[in-house]
Amino acid sequence: MTSPLRPADVAALRDALTRVGYTVEGVEDLLGPMASAALHREQAVPARRVAASRAADPRATLTSLFLLGDEVPRAAVDAALPGVGTAGAQALGLVEAAGAGPDDAVRAVLDLRPYAATDARGPVGWWLVSDLGELATGRRLAVDHVLGAGGASTTLAQVTMRERVGRVLDLGTGCGVQALHASRHADAVVATDVSRRALDLTRLNVALNTPDADVEARLGSMLEPVAGERFDLVVSNPPFVITPHEGAAGAAVDRAIGAFEYRDGGRSGDDLVRDLVTGVGEVLAPGGVAQLLGNWEHRRGQDWAERVGGWLDASGLDGWVIERELLDPAEYAETWIRDGGTTAARDQGAWDAAYGAWLDDFASRDVEGVGFGIVTLRRPVDGARPTLRRLEEHHGSLRQPLGAHLAASLAAHDWLEARDDAALAAEHLVVAGDVTEERYLTPGEPDPNVVIVRQGDGLGRGLQASTGLAAFVGVCDGELAVGQIVGALGALLGVPADDLAGELLPAVRGLVRDGFLAPAAGTGGSAS
Structure with a gap:
């Protein structure tokens, strides 16, 4: 993709794809549930059989061409892309044709697939x-392979806050997924990458999907392309995979699967994520937020939260880290050897060598596990000191998109910081609409011995509540102030109000912070 994009050509492609129904829903309708599910598992046979049986359907032609990597007749491509045809797709760098005849074979040069997701701003289609994967090419991925929308990129899109902002930085943009999402709520987006090829594909994807957006693509590593600039939001799905690089271990991994720019930043251990966490504040405007994904090592004799917490301390930023997954060294090695493609899978010796190299690399740093999760950072306003330092494990389910929940929790944190216990006691609170209560009783006993307050949205937290706290939550309808409720419960339970306040108010703060409780409308308080 070296020639400049012509807006009219891209617009014609967008119109053609829309007209023939080449959407996520359209392809799933064509293939049916079994073949669709198999294709998600990188198994092509069921989809290939369906596409062959419905060859006259334009969606079948495009699925065969771009998703399965099959050759299709030129006449079929012309029919599947009305107003564009094979010639137009060639001009955009999407396909190659063996000749100009109607039966001459056409094959895809790039992957072109429908994408659907829901972020905190709503659904997109x-x-x-991106570059063709091994399923389509049958070959090992190139070092500069540009990945499409994988699970990590979808996760980042869903957890990102989507308030209207001025400038957004998409660091390590790849094919531009995060830049596309950001373009819906930002005045301007800067997308950076070390790969010229990735930036070319980002420009094409922006032109195809959000042609009116102000998105600038810049070449460079990490924060270098934007040094001295400021952004209201930074998003990054960086090349965080921990990969052996040194000596025989690095050579064994390179022989087995190679190095890929999209996942391997060339650093030892989790140094790349550490440096991004500690350095991203340099480009954040006051009040600006950075949201990124990453891996971090759990090392023998040191709690991971202490270690990663040190990164937050060094950053000078408000910080919130949610660990979503924890793999032991063997699981981690298996995950990324498989991700590297089929070369190692077909060669047991290569697989074993790469596996051993990963284990040796982890052993050299006393690594017992690798965490994966979400990092949210914020630059304090007006030189204030950071007030948020939160590191937690949440390996269970959550409700996506999470971005709005995270934004609300940050707002609630600020609301609480502005109120001491006396001010909090004067506030009126209400229970969030997604909160439920679970009671567990021993058979034959009249009263529950366990009460769990649970939220259905966000992180789906469950809190085992004391009798007093469960009662407090149960009467938070906005009518009475916090202090009034505590006083009434103290009288009911026969506990001095000050003692009960000392027990309940810290828990109430936690419930407000996590979205179980919220300031009542019209009472002078708002956490948003």
């Missing part, structure tokens, strides 16, 4: 151009 686009098309993403």
Whole structure:
């Protein structure tokens, strides 16, 4: 993709894809549930059989061409892309044709697939151009392979806060997924990457999906392309995979699966994520937020939260880290050897060598596990000191998109910081609409011995509540102030109000922070 994009050509492609129904829903309708599920598992046979049986359907032609990597007749491509045809797709760098005849074979050069997701701003339906995967090519991925929308990129899109902002930085943009999402709520987006090829594909994807957006693509590593600039939001799905690089271990991994720019930043251990966490504040405007994904090592004799917490301390930023998954060294090695493609899978010796190299690399740093999760950072306003330092494990389910929940929790944190216990006691609170209560009783006993207050949204937290706290939550309807409720419960339970306040108010703060409780409308308080 070296020639400049012509807006009219891209617009014609967008119109053609829309007209023939080449969408996520359209392809799933074509293939049916079994073949769709198999294709998600990188198994092509069921989808290939369906596409062959419905060859006259334009969606079948495009699925065969772009998703399965099959050759299709030129006439079929012309029919599947009305107003564009094979010639137009060639001009955009999407396909190659063996000749100009109607039966001459056409094959895809790039992956062009429909994309659907829901972020905190609502649903989107686009098309993403990226490099063809092994399923389509049958070959080992290139070092500069540009990945489409994987699980990590979808996760980041869903957890990102989507308030209207001025400038957004998408660091390590790849094919531009995060830039596309950001373009819906930002005045301007800067997308950076070390790969010229990735930036070319980002430009094509922006032109195809959000042509009116102000998105600038810049070449460079980490924060270098934007040094001295300021952004209201930074998003990054960086190349965080921990990969052996030194000596025989690095050579064994390179022989087995190679190095990939999209996942391997060339650093030892989790140094890349550490440096991004500690350095991203340099480009954040006051009040600006950075949200990124990452891996971090759990090392023998040191709690991970202490270690990663040190990164937050060094950053000078408010910080919130949610660990979503924890793999032991063997699980981690298996995950990324498989992700590297089929070369090692077909060669047991290569697989074993790469596996051993990963284990040796982890052993050299006393690594017992690797965490994966979400990091949210914020630059304090007006030189204030950070007030948020939160590191937690949440390996269970959550309700996506999470971005709005995270934004509300940050707002609640600020609301609480502005109120001491006396001010909090004067506030009126209400229970969030997604909160439920579970009671567990021993058979034959009249009263529950366990009460759990649970939220259905966000992180789906469950809190085992004391009798007093459960009663407090149960009467938070906005009518009475916090202090009034505590006083009434103290009288009911026969506990001095000050003692009960000392027990309940810290817990109430936690419930407000996590979205179980919220300031009542019209009472002078708001956490948003």
